[in-house]
Amino acid sequence: MPDVRGILLPAYVVADESGSMSACYQELTDGLTSLFETLRGEPMIAAKLRLAVLGFSDDVEVRLPLSDVRYEERPPTLSIRGATSYAAAFSDLLGRIPVDVAMLKADGYKVHRPVVFFLSDGQPTDRRDRDWQDPRSRLVDRDHTPAAPNIVAIGAGGADAQTILAVATRPEFGFVAVPGADLGRAISEFFQMLTASLVATGQAMASGNPEIVVRKPDPEHFRLAIDVV
Numbered sequence: 001m002p003d004v005r006g007i008l009l010p011a012y013v014v015a016d017e018s019g020s021m022s023a024c025y026q027e028l029t030d031g032l033t034s035l036f037e038t039l040r041g042e043p044m045i046a047a048k049l050r051l052a053v054l055g056f057s058d059d060v061e062v063r064l065p066l067s068d069v070r071y072e073e074r075p076p077t078l079s080i081r082g083a084t085s086y087a088a089a090f091s092d093l094l095g096r097i098p099v100d101v102a103m104l105k106a107d108g109y110k111v112h113r114p115v116v117f118f119l120s121d122g123q124p125t126d127r128r129d130r131d132w133q134d135p136r137s138r139l140v141d142r143d144h145t146p147a148a149p150n151i152v153a154i155g156a157g158g159a160d161a162q163t164i165l166a167v168a169t170r171p172e173f174g175f176v177a178v179p180g181a182d183l184g185r186a187i188s189e190f191f192q193m194l195t196a197s198l199v200a201t202g203q204a205m206a207s208g209n210p211e212i213v214v215r216k217p218d219p220e221h222f223r224l225a226i227d228v229v
Contacts, residue, residue: 004109005107006110007048007110007112007210008050008112009112009202009210010049010050010066010101010104011052011115011116012052012053012054012114012115012149013032013051013053013117014054014089014118015055015078016056016121017079017081018080018081018084018121018122019057019080020084020121020157020158021078021121024184024187026184027184027185027187027191028078029077030191031188031190031191031192032075032076034195035194036072036075038195039070039198039199040070040072043070044206045199045202045203045206046070047068047070048205048206049201050066050067050104051064051198052065052066052067052100053078054092055079056084056086056088056089056092057081057082057084058081058083060088060092063076083125084122084125085125085132086126087131089132090135093116093135094145097147097148098147100114101147113148113150114149115150115151115152116152117194118151118154118167119156120155120159120164121155123158123159123163133166140169151167151169151173152168152173152174152175152214153165153167153168153175153225154175154190154217155175155176156177156181156183156186156187157183159177161174161176161226164176165225165226171224171225175216175222177221178220178221178223181220181221185221189217189218189221190222193215193216193217193222197214201213
């Protein structure tokens with residue numbers, strides 16, 4: 001049996017690029033830059049991760065395919081465009097994640113269950129709820145998708161708590177912005193939470209005690225979606 005090259009965690013940042021995100025484009029750009037600089041500054045942690053960045057609106061654009069960020073010269077950038085199709089996002093992940101995991105295994109790695117960090121500032125614009133709920137259900141069904149990911153869902157702006165809960169794979173993985181929270185500040189807080197979560201998860205993997213660590217965002221800007229009434 002060939003030697004195992006290591007154990008990796010595939011992590012996907014799936015970010016809303018719809019027109020309503022235009023007011024916080026700078027925060028999106030700054031957040032991705034900070035994420036990359038932090039991971040590149042922690043090469044032992046970054047070595048445990050493979051990161052992809054996907055932007056979704058009417059469709060999905062790959063801003064960064066699953067990559068080792070230690071060898072990426074510059075962070076990806078998002079582009080503001082179109083509507084908010086959750087169906088596009090989950091249909092893309094449904095096809096993408098199994099292929100990515102198979103590729104990593106073929107390269108000699110063991111692979112932890114992937115994690116998706118899903119960010120949206122509004123309701124899906126898909127014509128019917130089932131249009132996005134069906135691919136999302138197939139994505140997280142471990143019988144249908146053996147590499148089914150954990151999904152951490154963050155709703156900023158006008159995102160609905162029940163929708164965010166329906167996206168997240170656990171109630172404690174769903175967060176929505178506090179009413180009246182500034183959208184730009186909320187986006188910045190999302191990236192701080194994302195960065196802290198990936199660093200903590202990488203540290204856990206490096207210590208030989210692998211687990212998904214989800215850092216709660218600042219309660220000044222976010223709360224658990226289940227707490228919103």
